[in-house]
Each structure stands twice: as C-alpha cells, then as structure tokens.
Amino acid sequence: MVGCGTRTGVYDGSRGARVQRYNRPMKLQNEDGVTAATGEPSAVIVAEYLRAHPDFFTVYPDVLRDIEITHVTGDAVSLVERQISALRDENERMKTRFDDLVAFASTNEQLIKRIHRLALALMQAAGPQAIFATLGDRLAQEFHADNVRTLIFASPSFVESAEVPEFVGGDCPERASFAAVLKSGLPHCGTLTESQIRSLFGSETQSGSAVVLPLSGKDWDGVLVISSHDNARFDENMGTEFLANLGDIVALIVDPWVARSHNG
Secondary structure, three states: OEOOOOEEEEEOOOOOOEEEEEOOOOOOEOOOOEEOOOOOEOHHHHHHHHHHOOOHHHHOHHHHHHOEEEOOOOOEEEHHHHHHHHHHHHHHHHHHHHHHHHHHHHHHHHHHHHHHHHHHHHHHOOOHHHHHHHHHHHHHHHOOOOEEEEEEOOOEOOOOHHHOOOEOOOOOHHHHHHHHHHHHOOOEEEOOOHHHHHHHHOOOOOOOEEEEEEEEEOOEEEEEEEEEOOOOOOOOOOOOHHHHHHHHHHHHHHHHHEOOOOOO
16 A cells, blocks of 8 residues: 555565555766756756856855855854955965065165175275275174185285285195085085084184185185074075175175286
8 A cells, every 4th residue: 555655565475564665865966967856956067057157146146145154163154254254364375475575575685785885895995905804894794794704715916925814825725625615606505514614713613504605716716604603594595696696796806816827
C-alpha cells in the first residue's frame, strides 16, 4: 500500500513486518553543472557567471546587501562589509609598502649627500697625507665608522713611503687576504676574516662588521675598509651600489699620487 507521498510500505514475506522506506532526493549534477534533483545551477556555474558579469551586483544591489558570509570568528558579515574589510587590509599593506619606499628613498638621498660632501672634502685635500686623514675623519663623522683602514698596493709618487703608510707596495703579502674582493671588483659587507684582521690591525682584537671596498686605478689596486663595532652596521645583505661609488671616488682621488712603472 502506498502512503502519503514520501513514504512507502512493503511486507517482508518471511515475517510479515512492514518495512518503511523514505524517498529522498539525490543531488546529482549533470554535465552542464545543473543539480538534477532541483534543476538549479551548481556553485561552479554561479561563480563562473558572476566572474563573467562583474556588473551583476550593480544591477541587483539588494542581492549584495542580503548575502552574508561567515567570518573566521563565527560572526556573520555582509559581502559588502567583507569587501570593505579586504580593501582596508590591502590599503594598509600598500601604505606600509609606500612608507618603506619613502624611507628607503630618504635614506639613499642622505647617503648621496654624505658621499658628495666627502668627495668635495677629498678634492680640497692637499697631498696624500691630507687625503687619507680627511677620508678617516669624514667616514667616522658621516658614516659612523669606528675604524678606517686604506691599503694601496703600490708605491707613492712625489712623497716618501714612510710619510704615507697607506702605500704598502705592489708586492705586499697582505694583498692575498683581499684577493677575492679585488678580483670581483665588488664591495663586500659582513665580517672580516682572521687574515684580513691581521693585515689591517695586526694583533688588535676586532669584532663587529665591516665593508671592504676594492680600489682600482691604472696599474694598481687597493682596498678601503670601513668597520664598526656594531654587528649589524654592515650587514652582508645590505645594498652596495652607493658604497661602490664611494670606492670609485677614492680611487680617482688617490690615482695621481701613485707611482707609475717605467714601462706604463
């Protein structure tokens, strides 16, 4: 006997008991993405339609207002509120990024100004002794350096070597400690090796960070080492473009005071 619509009954022949069966709709989707039981489009079809018609919520703003999305906190929020919140977060990220770029640009601008002042001071220095004295003083003041050492692997011109200890000669054994930096031609930031520390400071104990700037001129090379007691002052990941410019300026200022070989 058939019941009232959604429930049917049949007899179990062995025991005579009625077995109840319930007719429940099955949600199956056909190839077109339509739910077979209800004839309604699937979520995939709806999503594709909304992407293809971005003005849908403009035409039907009441739908947008009625949609609610469960927030991670469990509270229900409207789609408009969710979008506003997402835009607010994105704007905050963009503002942070913009502030970082402004700060970076400001830092670079100040660095350029300091290098410019240093270049002017070096050009006004009279003689190699004054050049290296000015270099050390300015780097300590403008760049907060704790130690400055310059090694020119060549002999000086016009003056005695004893008067400018920075000229250590082309055959100086300390050059081997900086061979990698000289070969690359690029500044190196981070910590100094033990051999580099001995070459620069002898038996003095040194810690912290440093930048090694290779100097290159006609038939000569050298290094300018700026060190700090602060381990993070010259981090190995810091940019070195402006520091390379500083090395080029120093090499240009020193070059006229380097003795030339007879066949150069």
